[in-house]
Amino acid sequence: MSERRTVRIDVGGMTCANCAATIEDAVADLDGVGEISANYATDEATVEYDPERVSLAEVFEAVESAGYDPIAETATVGITGMTCANCSATIEDAVGDLPGVVRVDANYATDEATVRYAPSATTREDVYDAIEAAGYEPIREDGAGGADGTDDGDGQSAADAARDAELARQRRLTLFGAALSAPLLAMLAFELFAPGTLPEEIPGTGLHIGWVAFALATPVQVLLGREFYENSYTALVVNRRANMDVLIALGSTTAYGYSVIALLGVLPQAGLYFDTAALILVFITLGNYLEARSKSQAGEAIRSLLELEADTATLVEDDGTEREVPIDEVAVGDRLKVRPGERVPTDGVVREGESAVDESMVTGESVPVGKGPGDEVIGSTVNENGVLVIEATKVGEETAIQQIVERVKEAQSRQPDIQRVADRISAYFVPAVIVNALLWGTVWFFAPETLAGVVSALPLWGLAAGGPAAVGVTEFAVLVFASAVLIACPCALGLATPAATMVGTSIGAQHGVLFEGGDVLERVRDTDAVVFDKTGTLTRGEMTLTDAVPVSPAADGAVSAAEEEEADRGDEADEGGDATESLLAAAATAENGSEHPIAEAVVAGARERGVEPGDLDVLQNVSGKGIRARTEHGTVVVGKPALLREEDVDPEPAMETMRELESAGKTAMLVAVDGELLGVLAVADEVRESAVAAVEALRERGIAVHMITGDNERTARAVAERVGIDPERVRAGVLPEDKADAVESIQADGSRAMMVGDGVNDAPALASAFVGVAIGSGTDVAIEAADVTLMRSDPADVVKAINVSEGTLAKVKQNLFWALGYNTAMIPLASLGLLQPVLAAAAMAFSSVSVLANSMAFRSYDPDERYRLLGRFR
Template sequence: MSEQRTVRIDVGGMTCANCAATIEDAVSDLDGAAATANYATDEATVEYDPEHVSLSEVFDAVESAGYDPIAETVTVGITGMTCANCSATIEDAVGGLPGVVSVDANYATDEATVRYAPSVTTREEIDDAVEDAGYEPIRDEGDDDGESAKDAARAAELRRQRRLTLFGAALAAPLLAMLALELFAPGTLPEELPGTGLPLGWVAFALATPVQVVLGREFYVNSYKALVVNRRANMDVLIALGSSTAYGYSVIALLGVLPRAGLYFDTAALILVFITLGNYLEARSKSQAGEAIRSLLELEADTATVIHEDGTEEEVPVDEIAVGDRLKVRPGERVPTDGVVREGESAVDESMVTGESVPVRKEPGDEVIGSTVNENGVLVVEATKVGEETAIQQIVKRVKEAQSRQPEIQNLADRISAYFVPAVIANALLWGAVWYVAPEALAGLVSALPLWGLAAGGPAAVGVTEFAVLVFASAVLIACPCALGLATPAATMVGTSIGAQHGVLFEGGDVLERVRDTDAVVFDKTGTLTRGEMTLTDAVPISPAPDGAVPAGEDELEPTDEAERAAGAEYAEGLGDATERLLAAAATAERGSEHPIAEAVVAGARERGVEPAELQVLQNVSGKGIRARTEHGTVVVGKPELLREEEVAPEPGLERMRELESEGKTAMLVALDGELLGVLAVADEVRESAVTAVEALHERGIVVHMITGDNERTARAVADRVGIEPGNVRAGVLPEDKADAVEAIQSDGSRAMMVGDGINDAPALAAAFVGVAIGSGTDVAIEAADVTLMRSDPEDVVKAINVSEGTLAKIKQNLFWALGYNTAMIPLASLGLLQPALAAAAMAFSSVSVLANSMAFRSYDPDERYRLLRRFR
């Protein structure tokens, strides 16, 4: 029977006893869990059986009930991991702590991401658990030079592996020379070292023993920890077995215990040198893979020029900037932090953050992103975000989080790795025993193979026992679980970095995988396919013409007599007054709203010389319009159904409204004190890149949909311009109904990607298979989205799919190589076709090749295909 655990967690959001009861009920619904919540202390005491329910499920239950269990997430740098089994060991060790909610150790990035309840477990206990498992946590946050502790540890490890490799190579070089002479010029080696009388066997022992002690020490220590402390075999066990078998057998033979037995000191030394060289190249590749993040951080400015209230200027370190400070940015300087332009005009190069290749024009009121470069003109910027809140810091945070969450395909590698090392050892013992028991039968079967004899000339040449030992050592060494463990995280690390460099931020490696699997893309219209910058285009008053008058534009016939001419002039003058009245009423009502349409109406009225009056009360009617009490009276602006609710007949304006909507404009009716005043229309320009994006998605066979709260005619006009099929347009959808619309699209099994602004569209983003938030450059921490696009450009949706496809292709290449390597090499070693030294070299090469394949992916350009597409459009 498993032991019950009791933990106390802090919970936010409780306001009364009912809240406490809700939490207790939610936890009690879990099998094997119960809770006692206290809203006065904002705590819950949870008792649970870890065999039936995890702490993560408890936290999820509390969150689902609408409350906030307090947890912290920390990334722990770790040195000493050598394969995926090491990652699993750390996850088991840290996950066993009572307050740990989840833990994800990543062998490729040398770190573990841990979510834990600080009221139960401390960071120090997490570090201790890592250390107790046999690995070294990086406890310090940084050093005096400002370099991160993780980067410092990685650099130190790189130097250590280089020193070990050079030391081992220096001693192994004479052994390699002797081996080459023996292989290619048999009989030329003397039995003794010339001039010393020292047998060559003892010379080989003297050269190989320091290698065994210095290079082999960490493999033996790590093997002991893996087998004795953690009861789990890892790659170090295979290396220790292979090298110690060759070395131990040679020592026994040198002492005369095994007459006529050969010496394999060269093999024992070369095994360790090749593996250490592989570790060095692996550490070097890991360091290069993290360069994208480091290069982003290096873009940050070191100092800033602060303008004080008295007009004086002072240069200060960037970390001393406070929100609200005014900063002067001269041409060629980096913008110190996120902010808003208050004075000046310039072009700013944002390519390093958003991927936008063309400098963006900035003027007062525009947002700027920290670390971007001011091209020309002096800007005065007011700081709005500093420190860890800046866009570039958020980007780095998102990329690191993405790299810690692996795709589902990684589960395959993890499942294989869990059983791989024991299976390899069992296989080596089996074939070693078979060669010892039936050498002649096996030799007869495999002697026809072209590689026969590479191990040592077969049992007939070296003896049955010796050949069986060689087969065991080779079969152990040839297997490489590290290549399998590196295949997915190495490619994911590069793929997420490529995305960040091109303004595409993935929430995690699992999201990176899902993006490729989408077969439908759902665009929100306003601000996504269109620019989201509304302008007032039409103001049409509804006023009956006096008898005999001919309203302009309604009839091309000239008036036939003086009476008709006079009536027409009077009507035209009245029409001007009616337009002013229409604009004044609408602008006054809309001035209290922050909606883009409202802002366009107010701005358009002022451009026409009409100033809004005082607004008294404003009521927003979701999806229909607004009601307002103003100096002019009660104003209603919106759709026909809203006017009908106010007992205003919309029919006189419907004809003109339909005409405007057929032009792709958004039209609305305006009424004052029960009287219909007229029709207003605003337009939102369609993005040119939206056409290319939709075309590119169609080329891939992806179905494109559009959802909008706009009316049917306006929606269809925009859809027609960008190339979306009329049947895939959903118009008049209220914000709260967008999630239902997305679910309806997915009801036939489609995997939909919803693309929206991340605020009004949050429920729809969460409901979609993949949620994509189009950002504004500075707002990159959108919780509801799986992917954030730094630019407001629908073409970046295609870019995200390209990065996803490229990364998954690279992962599959890596897995194919890792699995194919073992599939081919283990049988060769088991059949006695490889020497142990060659097996060790092949083992090291397999890991390096997987990393090299991932590093080659760094040059991938997700834009290239669509540059060609735009060229030929």
């Protein structure tokens, strides 16, 4: 039976004792939870649980699903010393055993671990200590090297400084080993191509020439081999897990130790392999250097984003004077001047001036965007021509550029499900390789003639240096063991997925597509249905008042907009004008208290027509139907016919006009005051130019395209027809609380739906979908609930996201194919004695570098290219 744990969790959102009881009930339902006590007075919960049956992550999810906020912090810690996927697993186990750790993802490709933990139970220092206890070096936040981008004083983060220092160390070791191995390689060449050229003894000493090789190889064995021995000890003794270092230490020590024994005369006539031992370590160290260099290049996209940030800003004081200040001194509310050619220092709103701003580095939009008073600007973008005065709205870590970097880092720490297969293979890989090497070394020792008779028929037998007959049975068995150990490479397998994911998420960020994680990146490719919200997604979400049609008291119907314009200028026209003015005044006064796009359009449209809103006393939103308001005009109701019927107002006199407006793709609403129907208002929302191309591209892929909207059936169908969505896949009149149900009904037949939306009312639907996509102009709530964020607010970027996903997963599969194919082909060759240890070590180093090189080649991928060639996008 496993040891039970007790953890204390701070919980936000509790307002009464009933909240505590709700949390207790939600957590107690989990299998494996013993005692649970939630305290409203202290805003905390104490949970006793069995970690073998329930994880702390599941406890947190239960608290969140109950509607409360378990307090957790997330730390990204840079780590040095990881050499393979097994190292990542070791770190995850070590940190995961800490009380209060909710989730830990260690990424061998980025040399980082992302840890989510309850600060009431675990501290960042505890995380550092656990990593150190596992035998690795965390990059601390202090002067010794801080993670999370802490600046070390010269503009370089501590994590980057540690990465550069490691790169320099690997380079020094490689050069040192190469310098001492070069003479050994020359001696080997003489022995192979000019036998007898080298003397058997060192002149004047009487010592065997092999002592020269010993003198050259021993420093290499000590200095280059040291970290492999230390890491092997930690892996086997401390963590009880074999990793790649164990294989390298076994292979090089076998060659070196056998040579020392032979040199001392214990094995007469045995060959010396000091050159092999040294070259093994040099090749592996060279591979580590190239690997570290490739990792650094893979993270270049993120570092280049951070380098775009401005260092200073021009602060405009209240008296109009200007002064230059460091960017970290800018506060929310400060006014900043941005001259042509300068970078916008921080996120803000334009207060004065007009200009075009190049936002390509953040959103991927290649065309500069016009900005004027009231428009939002993004920090790090470039002001093209005019002078702007902006008011800072977000600074420091809250800016868009910092949020993008954090989003991409988090995405890189969460790997696709396909990585789990590689991790499972890696967990058993090293022990299996050692067993295989021992098996074949033993077989070659006890049955050399039988095995040689079979293997000698193979075309590669020449690589076996003549087989056991030429070098001796014992020596050949040792060579087979060393080769079989060295040829296996779990590094390539461990790098295959994270390296490609790291590049893929960076490509997405460069093109304005932010993925929540590598697992999301994988799911995007698998979607077979895309569900668009209408307003603000397929359309611009910028409503304009187009029609104000009062009900004619004389005729049992409504006066159309055209009839109103063509009316005579007599008393009848005056009465019509008065009726329109009354209609607009009542509606604008009621809507003036709402921030809904339709409400803003009504108020703005009334003002354009010379009608100012009056005084508003009380406003009530009726979800999905409209509003009720108490105003100086009386009790005003604006909304759908159903809402008016609830107020005992007959909507029939205006229904024909309403149908005509909706058939034209407009959103129509009725207005009544004190139980009397006044007329119909209509607003229109322009369809985004790229929506048609996006829908067409998705349909060409065989993806079913749906639309969900709270708007009426006729307007919804008009918009759907314009963008190319089949009428049977349109759901209209869907209330906000029902959107999630609508998405689930689409997925009921097994479809994997991607929901694309922008509003607060889309958040539940985004969370219910197989993949939730929020467009960047949407609300923070929608973006938080989404798996993917489109920075450009462009529905065409849905296709771009799918392209990035497909490209990344294709690269992952290529990497896995080469990594697994390499081992499948090479391990048998080494086991059959067809590969020398030096060649095995070189091939092992090359395999990891080739996987990284394949991933780096992916950096040139352009997810827009396919459609640009077709002339669809830009």
